Amino acid sequence: MRIAMIGTGYVGLVSGACFADFGHQVTCVDKDAGKIAALLRGEIPIFEPGLDDLVASNVKAKRLDFTTDLTGPVAEADAVFIAVGTPSRRGDGHADLTYVHSAAREIAAALSGFTVVVTKSTVPVGTGDEVERLIRETNPSADVAVASNPEFLREGAAIRDFKFPDRIVVGTSDERARKVMGDIYRPLSLNQAPLMFTARRTAELIKYAANAFLATKITFINEIADLSEKVGANVQEVARGIGLDNRIGSKFLHAGPGFGGSCFPKDTRALVKIALDHDVQLRIVEAVLGVNDNRKRAMARKVANAVGGNLRGKTVAVLGLTFKPDTDDMREAPSIPLVTGLLDMGAKVRAHDPVGMEQARKELPDIEYCEDPYECVRGADALVIVTEWVQFRALDLDRIKSAMAQPVVVDLRNIYRADDMAAHGFVYESIGRGV
Numbered sequence: 001m002r003i004a005m006i007g008t009g010y011v012g013l014v015s016g017a018c019f020a021d022f023g024h025q026v027t028c029v030d031k032d033a034g035k036i037a038a039l040l041r042g043e044i045p046i047f048e049p050g051l052d053d054l055v056a057s058n059v060k061a062k063r064l065d066f067t068t069d070l071t072g073p074v075a076e077a078d079a080v081f082i083a084v085g086t087p088s089r090r091g092d093g094h095a096d097l098t099y100v101h102s103a104a105r106e107i108a109a110a111l112s113g114f115t116v117v118v119t120k121s122t123v124p125v126g127t128g129d130e131v132e133r134l135i136r137e138t139n140p141s142a143d144v145a146v147a148s149n150p151e152f153l154r155e156g157a158a159i160r161d162f163k164f165p166d167r168i169v170v171g172t173s174d175e176r177a178r179k180v181m182g183d184i185y186r187p188l189s190l191n192q193a194p195l196m197f198t199a200r201r202t203a204e205l206i207k208y209a210a211n212a213f214l215a216t217k218i219t220f221i222n223e224i225a226d227l228s229e230k231v232g233a234n235v236q237e238v239a240r241g242i243g244l245d246n247r248i249g250s251k252f253l254h255a256g257p258g259f260g261g262s263c264f265p266k267d268t269r270a271l272v273k274i275a276l277d278h279d280v281q282l283r284i285v286e287a288v289l290g291v292n293d294n295r296k297r298a299m300a301r302k303v304a305n306a307v308g309g310n311l312r313g314k315t316v317a318v319l320g321l322t323f324k325p326d327t328d329d330m331r332e333a334p335s336i337p338l339v340t341g342l343l344d345m346g347a348k349v350r351a352h353d354p355v356g357m358e359q360a361r362k363e364l365p366d367i368e369y370c371e372d373p374y375e376c377v378r379g380a381d382a383l384v385i386v387t388e389w390v391q392f393r394a395l396d397l398d399r400i401k402s403a404m405a406q407p408v409v410v411d412l413r414n415i416y417r418a419d420d421m422a423a424h425g426f427v428y429e430s431i432g433r434g435v
């Protein structure tokens with residue numbers, strides 16, 4: 001199969017490289033000439049474990065190519081994937097579809113022979129209809145079917161998630177398009193991944209509903225964590241105790257400082273807006289957004305309480321800045337409201353992140369960045385673990401303690417045990433562990 005992938009952001013680049021690895025002929029297209037030039041030099045613009053090798057080997061095998069001009073790749077393609085960004089529109093929280101619409105028009109003008117145009121970007125329900133309308137308006141004689149094929153991969157685990165998905169959802173009623181999409185995903189049938197065909201609007205809603213449900217699950221366990229602290233229970237055991245029930249499932253029940261990232265906050269906000277446009281109020285999802293925002297802001301207060309209530313003149317060491325491990329992504333990271341809150345309360349902040357410091361400097365310019373965890377904690381009155389990077393799971397606790405001014409640790413990811421920390425002489429606060 002010949003595939004044109006429009007957009008070399010997270011989803012576009014990972015999907016393009018993985019499709020090429022399946023044996024398809026893939027051209028990734030992006031308007032950003034600097035990005036394409038870098039990719040042609042073998043430089044990967046995002047941090048994703050394994051992606052550099054995957055891109056390099058498929059470029060070498062001549063299955064993967066990059067260009068700024070979509071004309072040739074679209075004309076030759078069996079399927080054209082739209083994987084451009086859909087950021088939150090400033091002001092109203094709706095998804096901004098400017099890039100999707102302009103991609104649709106440009107693709108339309110270049111189509112040749114039967115082609116499936118597939119939206120992979122997360123788009124509001126009904127976007128496929130609009131993409132189809134724009135294509136037919138631009139090129140009335142185009143032989144085209146428009147499908148929705150939402151992506152469920154996670155940053156940091158993107159390649160594995162793409163190659164071993166729980167399911168593949170394809171929304172189209174067009175039989176020829178179903179055949180093309182079936183052929184594209186055939187290599188995954190070896191991994192037993194169910195390929196689920198639905199109507200286009202259903203596929204579009206599945207993506208938002210999945211992200212909103214996962215965000216709800218996290219927010220639920222976060223509230224249970226708050227209650228656990230008050231009643232003397234342990235949220236990790238509660239999570240395990242409920243998660244072993246197959247109807248609930250054990251994943252996405254890790255309590256923490258609130259969810260962040262480029263997807264959950266944006267997609268839950270967009271889903272609420274989509275529903276309101278159709279006179280439906282998604283009260284649960286609205287509550288999830290409100291609870292999560294408050295939670296992220298409350299984390300600075302939790303740190304202040306751990307050092308006795310007053311942060312003025314105190315130094316706080318922050319380990320982990322990205323919204324989760326194995327990414328350099330700072331979008332909506334819990335570290336941002338946390339650090340801002342600490343600074344507002346008069347603290348001095350020193351921080352370390354294994355890969356995210358360059359991105360973090362743009363969001364948090366007024367703090368001191370340190371090259372390793374031990375330098376970061378030097379002279380600190382409190383250490384806050386914000387992101388559960390594997391590098392932070394086995395710190396030399398004696399070394400940490402002797403470098404700090406006060407041995408206070410606030411572990412917002414529950415990666416240490418309270419009894420261990422006490423044995424090392426730390427004042428230790430974590431999330432939802434009242435026992």
Ligand code: UGA
Nearest residue numbers: 151152153154155218252253254256259260261263323324
């Ligand atoms: C999420 C979904 O998990 C993917 O399925 C989806 O494809 C993606 O959004 C998307 O729409 O593109 P991602 O944002 O990369 O993926 O990261 P997650 O691993 O889902 O984490 C999101 C946030 O939830 C992070 O801040 C993480 O720390 C938090 N989280 C996750 C928890 O606090 N507790 C958990 O148990 C799980």
